[in-house]
Amino acid sequence: MARYILQRLLLLIPTLLGVLTIVFFMTALSPGDPARVMLGERANAQQLEQLREDLGLNKPLGEQYLIYLKRTLRLDFGRSIRTGRSVMEEIREHFPATIELALVSMFLATFFGIVIGVLSAVKQNTWLDYSAMIGALTGVSMPVFWLGLVLIMIFSVGLGWFPTGGRMEVRLFFEPITRFYLLDSLIILIRDGDPAYLKSSLQHIILPAVALGTIPIAIIARTTRSSMLETLRQDYVKTARAAGIHERRVIFRYALKNALLPVVTVIGLQFGLLLAGAILTETIFAWPGIGRWIYSAITARDYPAVQAGVIIVSAFFVGINVVVDILYSVINPKIRLR
Amino acid sequence: MNENVLLSIENLHVSFYTLRGVVRAVRGLNLQIRTGETVALVGESGCGKSVSAHAVTGLLPVPPAKIEEGKIFFDGQDVLQFNEKQMRGLRGVRVGMIFQEPMTSLNPVFKIGDQIADVFRVHHRIGKQKAFQMAVDLLDKVKIPEPERRAREYPFQLSGGMRQRAMIAMALASPKPGLIIADEPTTALDVTIQAQILHLLKELQKDIGVAVLLITHDMGVVAQVADRATVMYAGRAVEQGTVEEVFSDYRHPYTHGLLHSLPGNPEYRGAKRLIAIPGTVPDLRSLGNECPFANRCSHVKDRCWHEFPEETTLTAEHRFWCWYPTNLKAEDAHER
Ligand SMILES: Nc1ncnc2c1ncn2[C@@H]1O[C@H](COP(=O)(O)OP(=O)(O)O)[C@@H](O)[C@H]1O
Ligand SMILES: [Mg+2]
Numbered sequence: 124m125a126r127y128i129l130q131r132l133l134l135l136i137p138t139l140l141g142v143l144t145i146v147f148f149m150t151a152l153s154p155g156d157p158a159r160v161m162l163g164e165r166a167n168a169q170q171l172e173q174l175r176e177d178l179g180l181n182k183p184l185g186e187q188y189l190i191y192l193k194r195t196l197r198l199d200f201g202r203s204i205r206t207g208r209s210v211m212e213e214i215r216e217h218f219p220a221t222i223e224l225a226l227v228s229m230f231l232a233t234f235f236g237i238v239i240g241v242l243s244a245v246k247q248n249t250w251l252d253y254s255a256m257i258g259a260l261t262g263v264s265m266p267v268f269w270l271g272l273v274l275i276m277i278f279s280v281g282l283g284w285f286p287t288g289g290r291m292e293v294r295l296f297f298e299p300i301t302r303f304y305l306l307d308s309l310i311i312l313i314r315d316g317d318p319a320y321l322k323s324s325l326q327h328i329i330l331p332a333v334a335l336g337t338i339p340i341a342i343i344a345r346t347t348r349s350s351m352l353e354t355l356r357q358d359y360v361k362t363a364r365a366a367g368i369h370e371r372r373v374i375f376r377y378a379l380k381n382a383l384l385p386v387v388t389v390i391g392l393q394f395g396l397l398l399a400g401a402i403l404t405e406t407i408f409a410w411p412g413i414g415r416w417i418y419s420a421i422t423a424r425d426y427p428a429v430q431a432g433v434i435i436v437s438a439f440f441v442g443i444n445v446v447v448d449i450l451y452s453v454i455n456p457k458i459r460l461r
Numbered sequence: 462m463n464e465n466v467l468l469s470i471e472n473l474h475v476s477f478y479t480l481r482g483v484v485r486a487v488r489g490l491n492l493q494i495r496t497g498e499t500v501a502l503v504g505e506s507g508c509g510k511s512v513s514a515h516a517v518t519g520l521l522p523v524p525p526a527k528i529e530e531g532k533i534f535f536d537g538q539d540v541l542q543f544n545e546k547q548m549r550g551l552r553g554v555r556v557g558m559i560f561q562e563p564m565t566s567l568n569p570v571f572k573i574g575d576q577i578a579d580v581f582r583v584h585h586r587i588g589k590q591k592a593f594q595m596a597v598d599l600l601d602k603v604k605i606p607e608p609e610r611r612a613r614e615y616p617f618q619l620s621g622g623m624r625q626r627a628m629i630a631m632a633l634a635s636p637k638p639g640l641i642i643a644d645e646p647t648t649a650l651d652v653t654i655q656a657q658i659l660h661l662l663k664e665l666q667k668d669i670g671v672a673v674l675l676i677t678h679d680m681g682v683v684a685q686v687a688d689r690a691t692v693m694y695a696g697r698a699v700e701q702g703t704v705e706e707v708f709s710d711y712r713h714p715y716t717h718g719l720l721h722s723l724p725g726n727p728e729y730r731g732a733k734r735l736i737a738i739p740g741t742v743p744d745l746r747s748l749g750n751e752c753p754f755a756n757r758c759s760h761v762k763d764r765c766w767h768e769f770p771e772e773t774t775l776t777a778e779h780r781f782w783c784w785y786p787t788n789l790k791a792e793d794a795h796e797r
Contacts, residue, residue: 357565358560358562358565358566359565359566359567359568359569361520361560361566362558362560362566362567362568362628362631363568364520364552365518365520365552365553365557365558365560366552366553366557366558366579366580366583366631366632366634367549367550367551367552367553367554367580367583367584367635368553368579368580368583369549369583370545377568377571380570380571381568381569381570454570455570456569456570456615456617457569457615457617460615460618
């Protein structure tokens, strides 16, 4: 087990190096002069030369690459062209919001996806199964931005149940502790006994989490259903039934643990893809996360910020996959004991 | 016949309602098992052996399966009238099952000991640790070496023979084992392991006094362990009797074929298809009231195509269903 984990972690090194290399050459070899793009048409030759000098663009490509690697490994992404602040600083500010949203979405998607999938499989070919699977099909084919707008129209504008955007009511000004607002407001609740913060942060996160989680719910439900149907046909399920074990236990212990093996992989993939989906969702719901930040960086042609954002999100994606691999091995003894 | 009858299957009819037609898998099976004896249910693959066994323990998938007719009594109680809860009082309590594929019949993600302990805990009010210890004891009883260590291993870490022993242990984890249904328990194993498993079954049976319903397509296995045998063909019983009677005084041409597909040649043992009988098993969806063996039978006459044979009783145990039975004495003479 320890060896397996170590092996996965060691594999991270070449993978991340690959990511860094691709990001570098994509930026370096893309047509156009970054200095020109950043400064705009009216910049003069001296300004352009100065910026090239600052960004190290005058050096040979190999040297640029090495400098880039060295700086990236120190998590030094330079300064944002837009704001002049340290890029890493800005990422540190925005990332927790995205992680929080992604975790809540994934929690919703995992819980409801598995429950719906198991019920559909157990009640195969009933109305429950049909409606769940039609719902899932609708879910995967729904564009996130459209769904987000519809949710805002109905639940925020129409019914007024939820705010249209942001993470917390403005009047509830507070000093972030961990920058995970749900956690922060929970701390406030325990410390000061004030539930207003928790209520507000929950109200703000629900709609974007649902919008972001819809596709994963649908995909997890479908995967769980087919995996569960397959598992319920297995001999060992028959063995458990023949041994007089209660049907509910047969389904939720004997079958589900096996059926979850492929689902875990899908959950990991969806979690990674969620970060990509976050760009749209965060923009629609004015969620001050890394997705919305990257979006603004792209529109402002903020090269260092875009580069750093892409690197961080990719590294995260790779990291999640490793965690999933390890998790997979924990529930699958065949890999764990190899 | 009636004294000590543990399991009595009477005129059982089971069909599967599939999109491609109604499969009449079992038609009018009668079978009795007395306390402590071993009864073999023999026949080619697809003749309805497993379906009959699953009917006893309520494991048929309904739908598509439907029990059209018949009664099944266990200890005098009508099993087919049982609700889910009563059925669980039978499964794993009075009736244990062992299946063909030891590779796939144990749950791959749980330790052997935990799987057996779980069965104990369904039926006894005991703690986890106690149950695990009982599982270890059972593994010892089915002669798995180093049972403490094996109990902590997963199925994929055990050999096929050991897995089948673990399956047997699980079938024995019931409070009052009365009957073990072993559905082709040795088919997936190689010959030496086969013999060991059969020997173990036989020994346990003497020890605990359970009855065994042994399902097999291999007459060699029947000869090794059974007291009585029922030969099935295409959903019907065609001959039934003590092992002696079936082996040396058989009347049905199909029994004859089965026995002769076993010419002491190890190659023929374990073969799924009968080499000695030409032709193929009929489609169970299109059978009427003819004798289902008619298309492969060397004795076939016009009558066989129209009427399923009446029962002919020879002794208290021995009966067969054939219009033109093999006259053993004459044929023996003919062959020599
Ligand atoms: N779930 C099912 N759906 C349709 N037909 C089935 C099903 N299970 C078994 N059958 C049919 O019932 C017949 C008997 O099967 P079975 O009892 O498994 O044979 P065997 O004697 O090899 O154990 C076969 O012809 C098979 O096609
Ligand atoms: Mg079978």
